Amino acid sequence: GESVGLHLPTLSVQEGDNSIINCAYSNSASDYFIWYKQESGKGPQFIIDIRSNMDKRQGQRVTVLLNKTVKHLSLQIAATQPGDSAVYFCAERGPMEYGNKLVFGAGTILRVKS
Amino acid sequence: NAGVTQTPKFRILKIGQSMTLQCTQDMNHNYMYWYRQDPGMGLKLIYYSVGAGITDKGEVPNGYNVSRSTTEDFPLRLELAAPSQTSVYFCASSYSARGRNNQPQHFGDGTRLSIL
Numbered sequence: 662g663e664s665v666g667l668h669l670p671t672l673s674v675q676e677g678d679n680s681i682i683n684c685a686y687s688n689s690a691s692d693y694f695i696w697y698k699q700e701s702g703k704g705p706q707f708i709i710d711i712r713s714n715m716d717k718r719q720g721q722r723v724t725v726l727l728n729k730t731v732k733h734l735s736l737q738i739a740a741t742q743p744g745d746s747a748v749y750f751c752a753e754r755g756p757m758e759y760g761n762k763l764v765f766g767a768g769t770i771l772r773v774k775s
Numbered sequence: 776n777a778g779v780t781q782t783p784k785f786r787i788l789k790i791g792q793s794m795t796l797q798c799t800q801d802m803n804h805n806y807m808y809w810y811r812q813d814p815g816m817g818l819k820l821i822y823y824s825v826g827a828g829i830t831d832k833g834e835v836p837n838g839y840n841v842s843r844s845t846t847e848d849f850p851l852r853l854e855l856a857a858p859s860q861t862s863v864y865f866c867a868s869s870y871s872a873r874g875r876n877n878q879p880q881h882f883g884d885g886t887r888l889s890i891l
Contacts, residue, residue, distance in 0.1 A: 695879050695880075697882075702884070702885075703884050703885075704779070704865050704867075704882035704883050704884045704885050705818070705865070705882045706882070707879040707880075707881065710879055750817060750818070752818075762820055762823065762833065763820075763880065764817075765810075765817035765818040765819075766817050767815065767816055767817045768815075768817060
């Protein structure tokens with residue numbers, strides 16, 4: 662079945678450094694991917710998305726890279742700030758027959774040290 | 776816009792009690808979803824709806840019911856609460872044109888439910 666997993670459950674970075682959060686997905690037919698940020702006591706907040714016909718997309722201080730060959734997704738955060746500390750989830754959407762349902766990974770905790 | 780609003784924020788139930796978790800959105804989204812999030816786990820889809828009057832089961836629907844009488848509201852009902860339903864529940868919504876949704880889901884802040 663579909664599954665999305667994260668390699669590193671916890672990532673600690675120094676303030677000002679760049680962060681890279683990784684995600685592996687299993688369904689090669691997935692065509693849409695999303696990164697969410699979840700702060701303590703809050704719901705997931707949309708960060709950035711990417712469609713399978715792209716391999717890179719940039720936002721403000723964030724970049725998502727998609728490698729379909731190895732079914733890998735990453736989120737890069739530039740100049741990490743204390744406010745970036747949160748749990749980060751990737752999610753994938755399967756092929757048409759699965760409708761618009763998303764499959765979420767377990768999450769990676771990002772801790773920013775000042 | 777308030778986005779997706781969930782009530783209550785916290786609730787403690789006794790085994791066998793029933794309750795309804797409320798969810799409303801003011802973004803005119805046609806799709807709505809209910810997830811549960813257990814500690815250290817990702818979100819699991821309980822039920823979803825593609826529009827008013829239409830609902831369908833997700834990955835973990837047992838023990839829950841939903842209804843979608845309006846575009847804005849998507850309540851989740853627990854009929855006989857069990858300890859295994861202790862979790863954080865999130866409602867989400869999104870917009871889809873012509874069935875294939877390339878828009879992200881927007882989430883509420885969750886309802887923390889404990890069954891004792």
